Amino acid sequence: MKILNLYAGIGGNRKLWGDEHEITAVEYDEPTAEVYKSYFPNDTVIVADAHQYLLENFNDFDFIWSSPPCPTHSDIRRCGVHAGQYEALYPEMGLYQEIILLQNFAPKDCKWIIENVRPYYDPLIPPNKKLHRHLYWSNFKIGNFQVTDDRKHSDIQGYSEVYGFDIKSSSIKDKRKALRNMVDPKLGEYILNCAIGSMQKYEQNTLFSL
Numbered sequence: 001m002k003i004l005n006l007y008a009g010i011g012g013n014r015k016l017w018g019d020e021h022e023i024t025a026v027e028y029d030e031p032t033a034e035v036y037k038s039y040f041p042n043d044t045v046i047v048a049d050a051h052q053y054l055l056e057n058f059n060d061f062d063f064i065w066s067s068p069p070c071p072t073h074s075d076i077r078r079c080g081v082h083a084g085q086y087e088a089l090y091p092e093m094g095l096y097q098e099i100i101l102l103q104n105f106a107p108k109d110c111k112w113i114i115e116n117v118r119p120y121y122d123p124l125i126p127p128n129k130k131l132h133r134h135l136y137w138s139n140f141k142i143g144n145f146q147v148t149d150d151r152k153h154s155d156i157q158g159y160s161e162v163y164g165f166d167i168k169s170s171s172i173k174d175k176r177k178a179l180r181n182m183v184d185p186k187l188g189e190y191i192l193n194c195a196i197g198s199m200q201k202y203e204q205n206t207l208f209s210l
């Protein structure tokens with residue numbers, strides 16, 4: 001399968017996807033992209049704006065995963081503004097632009113998923129799945145993955161090893177954030193398998209209707 005992994009980070013969601021796919025990862029922070037490349041040397045890693053890359057390339061992939069940045073949507077922002085720690089910011093509408101683009105223009109046989117945190121407001125587009133603290137918009141069914149409690153994430157430091165990733169010696173500025181940003185690799189694998197299952201169903205239905 002041709003897979004597009006947008007806002008790739010250091011590759012939490014990608015970790016268990018194996019080496020049988022042709023994967024393109026887009027990440028705009030160079031040190032982060034370098035760490036990703038060191039863990040997944042067979043992937044094509046592009047240092048660019050993932051939002052623009054999606055617009056120009058959404059027709060070319062069998063599976064698209066997008067993890068747009070969550071800080072302007074998360075409840076942490078809302079609480080921080082009320083506590084006087086953060087300034088108020090407009091929620092980043094790129095999230096909804098990507099959902100609308102893929103809902104309306106993705107090729108029929110392309111499976112896609114966009115993930116983000118549960119926002120502090122009612123989501124402008126209803127998600128297809130809620131799991132723990134995250135929402136998922138997708139064009140295939142995602143089952144009930146048992147998300148394990150991620151409270152230990154609050155203990156994560158830049159020197160921690162998380163999901164087998166050790167980035168101590170990298171030049172990533174905020175290592176703690178890069179580690180905390182990661183999607184659980186098992187969830188990444190589970191969601192890819194849901195997409196593959198749904199593709200197989202689609203192919204079978206197409207065969208039977210011939």
Ligand SMILES: C[S@@+](CC[C@H](N)C(=O)[O-])C[C@H]1O[C@@H](n2cnc3c(N)ncnc32)[C@H](O)[C@@H]1O
Nearest residue numbers: 007009011012013027028049050067181182183
């Ligand atoms: C939530 S993290 C992704 C985590 C990743 N999915 C994982 O499981 O490890 C978001 C990443 O997007 C990157 N990023 C933010 N805005 C971007 C943009 N416009 N284009 C490309 N990458 C971007 C950040 O540097 C960060 O590494």
